[in-house]
Amino acid sequence: MADHHEMTKTTPKEFVMATLGGLFAPGLAIFLIVMLVIGIQSRLSGQDSEATADKAVRERIKPFGVSVAIDPNAPRVEMAGEQVYNEVCSNCHGSGALGSPKHKDAGAWAKRIAQGWPVLLDHAMNGFNKMPARGGEPDLTDLEVARAIAFMTNAAGAKFEPVLKKEVEPTAAELARGKVVYGENCASCHDTGVTGAQKLTDAKAWEPLLKQGKDYLYTAAIKGTFGGPAKGGNEKLSDADTRMAVDYMVEQARASVAKAAKAAKPEEKKKAAAK
Ligand code: HEC
Numbered sequence: 049m050a051d052h053h054e055m056t057k058t059t060p061k062e063f064v065m066a067t068l069g070g071l072f073a074p075g076l077a078i079f080l081i082v083m084l085v086i087g088i089q090s091r092l093s094g095q096d097s098e099a100t101a102d103k104a105v106r107e108r109i110k111p112f113g114v115s116v117a118i119d120p121n122a123p124r125v126e127m128a129g130e131q132v133y134n135e136v137c138s139n140c141h142g143s144g145a146l147g148s149p150k151h152k153d154a155g156a157w158a159k160r161i162a163q164g165w166p167v168l169l170d171h172a173m174n175g176f177n178k179m180p181a182r183g184g185e186p187d188l189t190d191l192e193v194a195r196a197i198a199f200m201t202n203a204a205g206a207k208f209e210p211v212l213k214k215e216v217e218p219t220a221a222e223l224a225r226g227k228v229v230y231g232e233n234c235a236s237c238h239d240t241g242v243t244g245a246q247k248l249t250d251a252k253a254w255e256p257l258l259k260q261g262k263d264y265l266y267t268a269a270i271k272g273t274f275g276g277p278a279k280g281g282n283e284k285l286s287d288a289d290t291r292m293a294v295d296y297m298v299e300q301a302r303a304s305v306a307k308a309a310k311a312a313k314p315e316e317k318k319k320a321a322a323k
């Protein structure tokens with residue numbers, strides 16, 4: 049009976065207010081929260097946005113190591129060779145530290161220059177004895193490293209272009225030597241296709257391989273990182289000879305690919321048939 053007594057004390061007006069309050073209070077609370085969030089966001093996207101974005105970028109690049117030499121906030125415009133030299137390479141090459149060839153010392157550079165551009169590029173990119181890969185600055189792009197090498201070597205009498213394309217065509221003598229090496233060490237598999245070796249006449253097999261570039265093929269042949277034997281199984285074979293064998297293989301494979309491409313064109317086919 050007590051309950052009934054309480055109920056009767058509530059006037060209809062009170063009842064309506066209580067109901068409305070019950071319905072709208074949570075709605076009001078949600079509305080206020082939304083307004084608060086919008087308020088915070090608009091404040092952030094105002095004058096603070098630049099600092100926030102800046103911070104976000106810094107956070108993102110942090111795991112890759114913030115470089116001392118390269119300002120992480122600077123727009124990534126690839127540096128000129130001289131700038132790369134000044135900021136990175138001069139740490140050693142400026143004084144000849146660790147036995148590095150000293151900048152502008154033509155005598156110290158002559159033998160190195162004579163190795164040719166691809167070797168210099170390879171050594172600077174990947175490291176060579178105490179020469180750290182990319183001069184110890186992994187943030188340098190390939191082109192920046194190439195430009196720095198060209199800057200240093202040209203200051204010591206070379207005339208290199210800072211090209212990344214390492215595919216210097218072999219000379220006729222190198223190809224001839226490559227053919228001999230190939231005949232002695234590689235033909236047993238690559239002429240026949242035994243054990244799955246790519247036949248030189250197999251354009252389909254070689255097309256994707258050629259796209260990998262010669263450096264990949266050299267490494268694959270020298271180290272055997274492809275499933276085939278390192279140096280064709282002849283560990284006495286020098287790296288240089290193996291490269292020349294690859295040069296020869298690439299030349300043959302390119303011819304096969306070109307022939308296949310020609311055969312695929314009906315017009316060319318007709319012409320060939322008319323001959
Ligand atoms: C920590 C020291 C150090 C820094 C920094 C450094 N080098 Fe070197 N670099 C060496 C040393 C040492 C050698 C000699 C290695 C040898 O012949 O054993 C060398 C050799 C070279 C060679 C010749 C390789 C050859 O095959 O003879 C090139 C090219 C080269 N450095 C490029 C660069 C470039 C480009 C940079 C800057 C991006 C750079 N180095 C930064 C220490 C350094």
Ligand code: HEC
Pocket residue numbers: 229230233234235236237238242243244245246257265266268269273274275276277279280281285290293294
């Ligand atoms: C005993 C057989 C055998 C001999 C000898 C051999 N190869 Fe191979 N080679 C293979 C096989 C098998 C593959 C293919 C592996 C695969 O499936 O990619 C291959 C692949 C290659 C490739 C392509 C790399 C790739 O990613 O597939 C190159 C380049 C190559 N060989 C170079 C050589 C050279 C150079 C020689 C001689 C110095 C040689 N091979 C001798 C079996 C041989």
